[in-house]
Each structure stands twice: as C-alpha cells, then as structure tokens.
Amino acid sequence: MSVPTHEDPVEQDGSAVTANKAPDPESGAPATPEKKPSRAGRNLPAALGVGFGLGISLILVLVFVPKVMIPIVAVAMAIATWEVTQRLREADVQVPRIPLLVGGQAMIWLAWPYGTTGTLGAFAATVLVTMTWRLFDHGLHATPKNYLRDTAVAVFVAAWIPLLASFATLLVLEDDGGKRVLTFMIGVVCSDVGGYAAGVLFGKHPMVPAISPKKSWEGFAGSLLFTIVGEVLTVTFLLGASSWIGVVLGVGLVIVATLGDLLESQFKRDLGIKDMGTLLPGHGGIMDRLDSLLPSAFVSWAVFSALI
Template identity: 40%
Template structure:
C-alpha cells in the first residue's frame, strides 16, 4: 500500500473524496438547497387553503345573516334540527311503529306545556298538571283503544280538565268574574282538543294495518309543502309580494302558497304510486287535502299567537321556535289523513 502518512510520521494527509462520496455530498447539498423551497411551498399552499376556507366561511355567514334578517330565524340551525327530528320519526315508523307513540307523547306533552304557559302568561287560568295527565291518557287511548272508546276518552279528558278548573276556582275565592271563569273553562277544554286530541288521531291512524305508511305520507306532504312555501316565498315573494292573510301572518304570501301547492301535489302523486299503492289521481286528492289542512293549521296557530301577543310559543327549538310551532300544520293534517285513509285505502292495490 502507498504511504499516506505525513513527513516524519505525522498524521495522515487528507485524501481526495471518492466518486460515491462526492455524489452523496452533492445529493445532500441539493436536498439542503431544496428543503427551504419545498417547505415554503407547503406553507404557501396551507396559507392559500386557509384563506379560501375563511373566505367561503365569511360568504356563508353573510348569506345566512341575510336570510336570518329576512326570515327572523337561523336557517342553517333550523335545517339541522329538522333533519335530526326527521331521522328519528322515520326510524320509529319504519322499524318499530310503537316507538312513534313515545315520540308523539313527548312532542304533544311539550306542546301542551308551551301552550299552557303562554296562556298563563296572558292571564288565563289553565292548570298544567291536569292538562298533561289528561293529554297523555288521551294519546295512549288513541293507539291502544277501539275508536268508540277513544271518543269516550276524549270526552273524559275534556271533562277532567274543566271540572279541575272549576274546583280550583271555587277554592281560590279571588273574586274572578263570571266571564273570566267561563273563558278559563272553555280554553282549558280547547287545549285538550287542540293538541292531545288531534295528535291522538295520528296514533289512531298508526294503529291501523299499514297505518305507519299513511302517517309517514301525510308528514312528508306537510313538510315538503312548508318547505316549498318557504322557498317559493323567498324566490318570488320579493317586491310584488301578495300576502295571504296580512292581519294574521304577514309573511305568508300567495307566491309561497303556489310553490307549496306544486310540491304538495307532486309529493302526493309520488307517495300514492310508490308508497300507498293508490291511483295517481288519488295522490292529487291526498296532496291537496293535506295542503289545505296544513295551511289552515299554520294560519290558525298564527292567529292564536297574535291574540296572545307572542311570536313563538317558546324558544326550545332554535330556528323553529317552539314544539307547537312545528306541530301547527301537522295536528289538523292528522285528522285529514285519518279521513283519507278510510276513504281511499279501499282503492289500494293489494
């Protein structure tokens, strides 16, 4: 081997690098040079992505704010809550329909609670506990009892809350006028007929053979009619708005009703053909009747709230108001759906 030591046996002299070592050094230098450039590109891309997200979020919040200003409600939150409730209802009807009884009990009880509290705040004497007890028994009888026995239960529920109110007034001895007492008694009976009784008719329908499909059908028509009215009112109700009932509900327009009519009739036909096994013309009848009762129920509750001087029955459902504000169009539609079941179900293809 050649001698690589320095003069006089000093430390070895540096040798020139081999080709492999030189190539490795060049690659290391290239990676070192490219490192900052690659990291800079990553940072720039991330910054651009964050900027795009922030811009999209700002535009979304701005659009949501404009909708909230026009409608007075948080539309996005309302949609989320509506979808969650829809999933629960759909699951209960498709898998174990008796679970829908629990859902109806909870919704109707909350509706009675809201209505009673609103009446009490307006100076009416309505007893909450008897209303809740009678309402729950009325709903249970709608699902389990025969139809004639359910009518007996309805009369018993109304009589129970009326007698309770009269006895409560007797023990109060507060000098309340005869007219005010009579008004309290009538309103107490009305609470039972308006919320638990109408809700119980949906359970009467549910208890029928295949009744879960009819319940689901009338709920779908009610929801799509409400959605269609809202979307059509926003799209075509600007500028030349034509209010349906300005003294009752100024925001409801004929433009919105036209949109609700189109989607309700279309939904009725599709449900009749593919869910209920009815002729297409029966679907038109189904959609038109449910649309009429849903609209009447919506306007009716608006009239009640206007008389009480409130906008919503409560604020339990953000973007919707109260539970009763969501049941206003469903409750009277349950009566129509039950009647349509008896009239149209013989036409169903078996």
C-alpha cells in the first residue's frame, strides 16, 4: 500500500523547472518544448498500478489470513537487505551479507514463538556474528581494512531493516493482529497521500533541502491532517479503541514516516544513487517502499502495546 512518492514537489532552488528549449539557431524558430517531467519524479501510471496491486493484495491477506504476513515480511526483508548490501558493496563498503540475511530471518521468525525476547536475542546474535565475520572474512592471516566502518554500517543495516520489520510480525501475532497491521499501514498511506497532495498544491517552503529538496512544510502539514483523520477512524472502527489513541498514533506515524524517508534519502545521497533497486516499476526497489513502513511498525507496536 503505497503511493508513488512522499516527497513534495519543491525544487532545491525554489524555482520552477523550465519547459522550453532555446530557439533553433538555424531557423530562428523556437524549438519543440521539452516534455516536462512528472512532479512525482517517477513513472506515475506504473507506480500507481504497482502500489494499487500491492495494497489490495496486502488487505486481502490481513483480512482473511493475517499470519501469512509473516512469510511476506520475511521475504520482503530478505530482498531489501540484499538490495541495500549490494548498493553498499558497489560503494566498496564490505558489509557481511550472509550474517545479515540469516540473522534478519531469525529476528522475524523467532518473534513468532518467543516474542520480543526472540527478536532481540536474534538481533544481538546477528551483531556478534557480523562483527566476527568481518574480522576474518579475508582469512586468518589478512589484516581487515575499514573494519570499524564496515561493521558499524552492518549493525545499522541489521537494526534498520529486519529488526524494525520484526515489530510488524509482533503486531500480527496479536488476537486482532491483522487489524493492527492494517491500521498502521493505512496511516502510512495517509501520510504519503496527504504529504503529496498538499505538497503539489501548496508546497513552497522546503523542510530540509540539504537532504530532500522536494519535501515541504506544507506537505508535512498535509500528512498530519490526513493521517490523524485516518487513524482516528481506523482505531475507532477497526480496533474499537478510543479516538484519542488514533490522534497519538497519527502524530507518531507522521513523524517517524517522515524521518524514515529522510533517512533513506540521505543514505542514497551518500551512495550517489536514486533507487535501491529496480524490482518495482515506478517505485524502485523493495527498500524504496519500506523507508516509512519500517519505523512505523515499531511506533505502532509501541503505541498499541502501551495504550490498547
């Protein structure tokens, strides 16, 4: 369930993109205008089609067979981890891929029988194995290069992707787990849609132009409005809880969804890439659609655990 982009259309220098070429020097007539790029910055029809298809599929799973979300999350996290580690290796950051892939699966699957204890235990084991693996990955007699950098990035990836995703598993294991996951996913979609719509219509003041030039304060306000309304409705009617919990959840989701988007934007900026992958037409890779969902899963788990 996602929309093509949740970055708002504000150019880095605040100016509009020119649509016309210079006059043809031979004929003196204006050249054919360039095709103005989509304000979303992507293939909008493809992005909408993929997003709609994914959204409907997830809704059906969450309504009829919610525990099927566990293998879906596991597969998605494996692909996302592969994408990120591949991009890092292309930038000569040698993160240990096998421990991250195996440890990520352990974090997600051990949440089923052992809850948070299983997830956190698997995370600690993944960190330990990753540190050791990188120490000896070139043999016992080779001196590791960039050891601190590579292990620090590997721990970051383990926390960023599978650890945060495991909280979606913890959510779905509750008696009304399908509804809880659906509630937080609707909130993230509302944040995306509200931010995009408000940014297109009113976006003039960039929020953090050094990291994400297209994200505006007007878009952030739109995200808040849409998400609070969406979460009040879903928390009230889907979960049968007090509407004020929806307000708390809505505010929390907008904050972490925005931060998650900014985090991935800076990650890609550091690596000099546009997308993490190419698996989803109009979206990029799996990880490009998870940047807001991952921290939102944790915040939703925390709010539901504390207040419901």
